[in-house]
Amino acid sequence: MSLENKVALVTGASRGIGKAIAQQLVAAGAKVIGTATSENGAAAISEYLGDNGKGMALNVTDSEQVAEVLKAIEEQFGSIDILVNNAGITRDNLMMRMKEDEWDSVIETNLTAVFRLAKAVIRGMMKRREGRIINISSVVGTTGNPGQVNYCAAKAGLTGFTKSLAKEVAARGITVNCVAPGFIDTDMTKALTEEQKSAIFANIPAARLGAPEEVAAAVAFLASPGAAYITGETIHVNGGMAMI
Amino acid sequence: MSNIEERVKKIIIEQLGVKEEEVKAEASFENDLGADSLDTVELVMALEEEFETEIPDEEAEKIKTVQAAIDYVKAHSDD
Ligand SMILES: NC(=O)c1ccc[n+]([C@@H]2O[C@H](COP(=O)([O-])OP(=O)(O)OC[C@H]3O[C@@H](n4cnc5c(N)ncnc54)[C@H](OP(=O)(O)O)[C@@H]3O)[C@@H](O)[C@H]2O)c1
Numbered sequence: 001m002s003l004e005n006k007v008a009l010v011t012g013a014s015r016g017i018g019k020a021i022a023q024q025l026v027a028a029g030a031k032v033i034g035t036a037t038s039e040n041g042a043a044a045i046s047e048y049l050g051d052n053g054k055g056m057a058l059n060v061t062d063s064e065q066v067a068e069v070l071k072a073i074e075e076q077f078g079s080i081d082i083l084v085n086n087a088g089i090t091r092d093n094l095m096m097r098m099k100e101d102e103w104d105s106v107i108e109t110n111l112t113a114v115f116r117l118a119k120a121v122i123r124g125m126m127k128r129r130e131g132r133i134i135n136i137s138s139v140v141g142t143t144g145n146p147g148q149v150n151y152c153a154a155k156a157g158l159t160g161f162t163k164s165l166a167k168e169v170a171a172r173g174i175t176v177n178c179v180a181p182g183f184i185d186t187d188m189t190k191a192l193t194e195e196q197k198s199a200i201f202a203n204i205p206a207a208r209l210g211a212p213e214e215v216a217a218a219v220a221f222l223a224s225p226g227a228a229y230i231t232g233e234t235i236h237v238n239g240g241m242a243m244i
Numbered sequence: 245m246s247n248i249e250e251r252v253k254k255i256i257i258e259q260l261g262v263k264e265e266e267v268k269a270e271a272s273f274e275n276d277l278g279a280d281s282l283d284t285v286e287l288v289m290a291l292e293e294e295f296e297t298e299i300p301d302e303e304a305e306k307i308k309t310v311q312a313a314i315d316y317v318k319a320h321s322d323d
Contacts, residue, residue: 171282
């Protein structure tokens with residue numbers, strides 16, 4: 001198995017895409033630490049990971065908690081080889097109605113937290129001359145989407161972050177990439193009405209929502225030794241919705 | 245004291261892959277020893293490890309020459 005002896009941290013692994021990523025990394029042989037915002041969520045992650053890792057409670061917007069969790073991982077599992085920044089939220093509203101706290105919370109959770117976590121793992125990766133950072137962005141970060149100026153700004157921000165960090169650390173054997181999902185069947189898209197869904201399907205050549213596992217497969221590939229020469233890239237997983 | 249100097253120089257030689265005779269006190273990492281900014285960051289990391297200390301970012305930014313590295317370590321280590 002290609003990720004034997006590797007330690008992976010997946011944020012937001014309680015459900016949806018993050019859970020599928022954690023499961024596929026385990027299937028590839030990695031030890032996985034998955035996070036949720038609550039202790040209950042963390043316990044549920046521990047349960048599905050079994051002997052192959054552990055769930056931990058983490059709010060990615062809390063710097064102190066990030067430091068504590070990283071220390072605990074280091075002590076129990078060793079240095080992190082693979083960081084998957086998956087935790088993310090939406091707070092949709094038209095620009096005319098968007099509140100500053102809706103803007104701030106999305107930028108904090110989806111963008112600033114990625115800076116924070118990457119900063120916390122990069123030192124160890126530099127020393128080991130090896131590491132993978134994979135950020136879950138979104139197709140709408142490239143295409144834009146009405147009602148999501150905050151979310152699209154954060155996701156587009158991830159692309160610039162990813163490319164810049166990729167250039168900084170490429171010579172040290174560390175790759176930094178994005179996986180950009182289209183519409184995936186998770187809690188995030190459950191809120192859509194049937195009418196909204198059929199409107200969306202009209203723009204998706206594959207004519208269906210994607211499955212979390214189909215996003216996770218791209219993440220597992222980028223984490224694998226075979227992807228060592230791919231950096232600063234975005235893999236789009238969107239059923240043909242946008243070909244970029 | 246010379247012990248610190250030797251240890252610092254040894255780390256510089258290892259980290260930057262330079263020859264011992266190039267590591268003169270006044271030599272600048274970036275201008276004379278061919279280091280880029282990331283090499284310098286890693287050099288500071290290696291010094292932190294060797295001397296079991298943490299060098300704050302604002303101090304680390306001032307460590308640009310062999311002498312500055314030696315001076316910093318001398319001023320902050322107890323041995
Ligand atoms: N679903 C899609 O169609 C789609 C499309 C494009 C991009 N994406 C991106 O893919 C990623 C995963 O999306 P998803 O659909 O799987 O989302 P989801 O089902 O809503 O799950 C979100 C995950 O993030 C965690 N989380 C939320 N806020 C957090 C915080 N402050 N600190 C730590 N963890 C936090 C949640 O933890 P709790 O369970 O504890 O709340 C949960 O595990 C996100 O970055 C999202 O933007 C999704």
